[in-house]
Amino acid sequence: MAAAVVKVLESEAAVAQKLCEIVIEKANAAINDRGVFVVGVSGGSAAKFLCSGLPSATTDWTKWRIFFCDERYVPYSDPECTYTIFKDGLVSKVPALANLIYPINTDITVEEAAEDYLKKIRSVLPGNDIPRFDLLVLGMGPDGHTCSLFPGHPLLKETSKFVAPIKDSPKPPPSRVTLTFPVINNAACAVFASCGAGKADILQRVLEGGDGDPLPAAMVRPTDGQVIWILDSAAAAKLKNVQKL
Numbered sequence: 603m604a605a606a607v608v609k610v611l612e613s614e615a616a617v618a619q620k621l622c623e624i625v626i627e628k629a630n631a632a633i634n635d636r637g638v639f640v641v642g643v644s645g646g647s648a649a650k651f652l653c654s655g656l657p658s659a660t661t662d663w664t665k666w667r668i669f670f671c672d673e674r675y676v677p678y679s680d681p682e683c684t685y686t687i688f689k690d691g692l693v694s695k696v697p698a699l700a701n702l703i704y705p706i707n708t709d710i711t712v713e714e715a716a717e718d719y720l721k722k723i724r725s726v727l728p729g730n731d732i733p734r735f736d737l738l739v740l741g742m743g744p745d746g747h748t749c750s751l752f753p754g755h756p757l758l759k760e761t762s763k764f765v766a767p768i769k770d771s772p773k774p775p776p777s778r779v780t781l782t783f784p785v786i787n788n789a790a791c792a793v794f795a796s797c798g799a800g801k802a803d804i805l806q807r808v809l810e811g812g813d814g815d816p817l818p819a820a821m822v823r824p825t826d827g828q829v830i831w832i833l834d835s836a837a838a839a840k841l842k843n844v845q846k847l
């Protein structure tokens with residue numbers, strides 16, 4: 603397990619640009635090596651950053667397979683739906699992706715949607731082993747959550763389900779579908795993008811530790827992969843010990 607790589611940039615715009623550069627670099631390397639790039643994306647500012655920078659990138663979009671690290675169990679017509687954010691912000695500009703992005707099915711129960719989502723992942727990453735994503739693009743909430751994995755929630759300890767439903771998310775909406783830690787920590791790479799002074803204290807706890815149980819974002823430690831944090835200087839302001847590259 604490699605130490606986290608932390609990159610600190612001056613502005614949010616620079617963080618967005620760097621995130622997109624890393625995603626494209628990972629995509630083109632995976633396509634070159636294996637002919638496919640399997641990525642998980644997230645909502646929040648990560649979605650905004652990806653939709654701003656990716657459409658103009660040079661890559662073979664037909665080799666991309668885009669999943670959601672977590673998704674809110676809301677209709678596609680709801681502005682809170684992360685799939686719709688990517689449909690409008692990325693797929694509308696890159697039509698080749700139209701059938702290569704995998705939304706959760708909200709016409710079935712959230713439990714069924716989680717099971718169905720694992721089947722969708724298996725259609726691209728077949729077998730019985732833990733699915734291995736090339737890249738997961740993650741965000742971290744102000745409470746240290748990532749995906750729909752919240753501090754103190756029993757789902758942090760989930761080991762039998764690779765994709766889980768949650769019906770009591772402390773952040774609305776309460777019902778969601780999320781990857782669990784066995785899958786997250788089997789990824790080849792996880793990259794976080796976090797900006798703003800509001801993230802400084804929680805980032806210090808996540809990256810430099812503290813008393814008590816580790817926060818969910820600190821539990822992202824792929825066993826055979828890397829973790830990259832891309833921060834703006836406001837978010838990184840309270841870090842003392844991490845090696846900033």
Ligand SMILES: O=C(O)[C@H](O)[C@@H](O)[C@H](O)[C@H](O)COP(=O)(O)O
Nearest residue numbers: 644645646647648741742743749
């Ligand atoms: O599902 C959600 O409710 C959000 O997508 C959420 O999990 C978000 O990813 C984080 O709160 C980080 O968001 P920011 O990077 O925008 O702070």
